[in-house]
Amino acid sequence: MSSGRDFATRLLAWWDQNGRKDLPWQHPRTAYRVWISEIMLQQTQVRTVIPYFNRWLDDFPDISTLANASLDQVLSHWAGLGYYARARNLHRCAQVCRDENGGQLPSTADGLVNLPGIGLSTANAIISQSSDQPAAVLDGNVRRVLARHAMIEGWTGSSAVQKNLWRLAEDRLPDRRGADYTQAIMDLGAMVCTRSRPECTACPVADDCKAFQAGVINQYPAPKPKTRISERRFHMLLALESGEPQKPHRILLEKRPPAGIWGGLWSLPEAATRGQLAEATGLNLENADPLDPIVHHLSHRRLLIQPLLVRDVIVQQVKSGAGQRWFTADEVSGLGLPQPVAALLQKLENEIQAGDN
Ligand code: SF4
Numbered sequence: 001m002s003s004g005r006d007f008a009t010r011l012l013a014w015w016d017q018n019g020r021k022d023l024p025w026q027h028p029r030t031a032y033r034v035w036i037s038e039i040m041l042q043q044t045q046v047r048t049v050i051p052y053f054n055r056w057l058d059d060f061p062d063i064s065t066l067a068n069a070s071l072d073q074v075l076s077h078w079a080g081l082g083y084y085a086r087a088r089n090l091h092r093c094a095q096v097c098r099d100e101n102g103g104q105l106p107s108t109a110d111g112l113v114n115l116p117g118i119g120l121s122t123a124n125a126i127i128s129q130s131s132d133q134p135a136a137v138l139d140g141n142v143r144r145v146l147a148r149h150a151m152i153e154g155w156t157g158s159s160a161v162q163k164n165l166w167r168l169a170e171d172r173l174p175d176r177r178g179a180d181y182t183q184a185i186m187d188l189g190a191m192v193c194t195r196s197r198p199e200c201t202a203c204p205v206a207d208d209c210k211a212f213q214a215g216v217i218n219q220y221p222a223p224k225p226k227t228r229i230s231e232r233r234f235h236m237l238l239a240l241e242s243g244e245p246q247k248p249h250r251i252l253l254e255k256r257p258p259a260g261i262w263g264g265l266w267s268l269p270e271a272a273t274r275g276q277l278a279e280a281t282g283l284n285l286e287n288a289d290p291l292d293p294i295v296h297h298l299s300h301r302r303l304l305i306q307p308l309l310v311r312d313v314i315v316q317q318v319k320s321g322a323g324q325r326w327f328t329a330d331e332v333s334g335l336g337l338p339q340p341v342a343a344l345l346q347k348l349e350n351e352i353q354a355g356d357n
Helices: 004-018 031-041 046-059 063-068 071-078 085-100 109-113 120-131 140-149 159-171 178-192 274-281 339-356
Strands: 230-241 250-255 294-297 301-313 324-328
Touching (some): 004 178, 031 046, 071 085, 140 159, 140 178, 230 339, 294 339, 301 339
Parallel strands (some): 230 301
Antiparallel strands (some): 230 250
16 A cells, blocks of 8 residues: 555656646746635636636736725626635735735735635645645545545535545645645646546556545545525616716616625615515616516525616616615626626627617
8 A cells, every 4th residue: 555655756746747837826826826816716617717817917916906906896806706705805815914914925824714715725725835835735626536545435525524634635745845736636636536537547546546446436525415405586677777868878786785695796776576676766667677587596596586677767766775876888897796797787788789779
């Protein structure tokens, strides 16, 4: 049986030949760049993240720029990536670092985990990759590799299983090349030991992979216990201001509360029923146009949205609530919007443009 260190040697030799070495956050591999990439990569694939990462670095090249940006600017750079708490936490972390740490990220894992949204695996990924110190990481890909390699029973999200996996991850660390090893084990999970149909014949640690040797890779890791998907039905209002010649039309949006679904983003006014929406806005919605319904999936919830369009609204007649504002299409393009709302507004704008021509 090979030792933990031998695992690292084989993995690094494989990575030298096959690993990913041209990711944008690897050049240069600074703590700030690794941090942004690690947060973006939570729940999101590399190919989706790359354009977001590049745009982010263009506009927020360092912690100070990020800390001094408005939350709206930050959220607009995140729109489409989902799980918006990640963007809000990045912004808050940057402000804490600006105000309390001279504009730098803490240089230890202990310091990093005290910041909002940074867990131990992310902290160790930042430390190992920016300073080349070996430090164990345990993201979803790594959990899968280790659970198969050592045939660990149980769901990898449970705390008992995680404890076991952390021990395995630490046992396998090399003495040096911390940055490459972190990238190597993440690459193995993403490129070879994939969720479905892993390429075990190309795997550098197949010789002592217990699940492979026993022919039971499909049973590891154990699936997450099922959670019930709840459903929520509601109406969203697209209120278009009464147009004037030569003046761009405006639409009513409202800022969502900072916590919860789409926290801090701009969205459309919403209510469970058409009547409640009419009541809240003071508009007569009896003749509002119902647009095509939208089904939007979140991790544990399905949203069934009925958009209602009213044109020629007189702004003064709307009971504007707190956090509501009227925006032109140009202004909307710079806002952080939930994905289904952005798609709905884009479709409406296309129809208006087509109607104008
Ligand atoms: Fe994963 Fe197969 Fe390698 Fe085992 S042998 S670690 S199951 S790719």
